[in-house]
Amino acid sequence: MNHRHFKLFKPYGYLSQFQTNAKHEINKKFLGELHDFPEGTMAIGRLDKDSEGLLLLTTNGKVSYDITSSKTDKEYYVQVDGEITAEAINMLQNGVTISHKSETYRTKLCKAFILDHKPNFPERAKKIRDERHGKTTWISLTINEGKFRQVRKMTAVVGFPTLRLVRVRVGTITLKGLEMGAVKEITIP
Template structure:
């Protein structure tokens, strides 16, 4: 059987799964509403309902395992509340303590920098807020781990809560060529 691979620009409000048996999720939006994926397709990692951006999908469990391991970088553009400081960026780079399950976890050192300008991203379905409610900053965070809501917890821990989170890259694969909600089939995923 030849495996199939896809990249998707996951919109805000969608769950990174195809269906659910949970009663509280019955009216949620799922990936299957965006494209007719083949049977056996799985999301490689997840983006929570409030996050957007690049989501890779495959029918090959080995590829999924390799990418979710700590070998592969994942880059996020993050809009945070307030004008981020150099001190906060340094803390993020060096690792911060965040809650994970019932313990505290020290995140691994990662790449973080402030973006010079607002990234060219599609308008989000749910408006965030405007400048009248205070300034915001955009940063890039590249991690090679992925604990539950890790990036959101990291920015909150240094005093700059996440307002918008968009994954823009996984390994060498980027959002390039995708519009919000669109899917592109790939020959391979590296």
């Protein structure tokens, strides 16, 4: 069987799935509304409804397993509330304790730094508060794990809650060249 792979710029407000039987999700937006994917296509990992950016999709479960493993880096650009400190960046890099499934979890070492410029992303469907409500900072955070809402929990623990979260890279595959909501077929070795 010839498997197919895609990269998608997931917009804010979409669930990382194609359909649901859950009554509370009937009025939600799903990936199938963005493109006519082949039967058997699955999201590789997830981005929650409030997150945007690079989402990989495949018809090959083994590829999905390999990419979601801890061998693959995932890079996020994160807009946080306030002017993040060097101390907070250092804490993120060295791991912080977050809650996960009613237990505490220590995140692994990661890469974190302040971006020297504001990323050029399209405006989000739901407006984020503006500068009148205080300063914000854009940071890059690269992790190779993916606990539920991990990045949001990490920035909150160090005192700088996430306002906007955009995944820009998974392994060597980047968001570059995609408009919001666009899909491109790719080759994954």
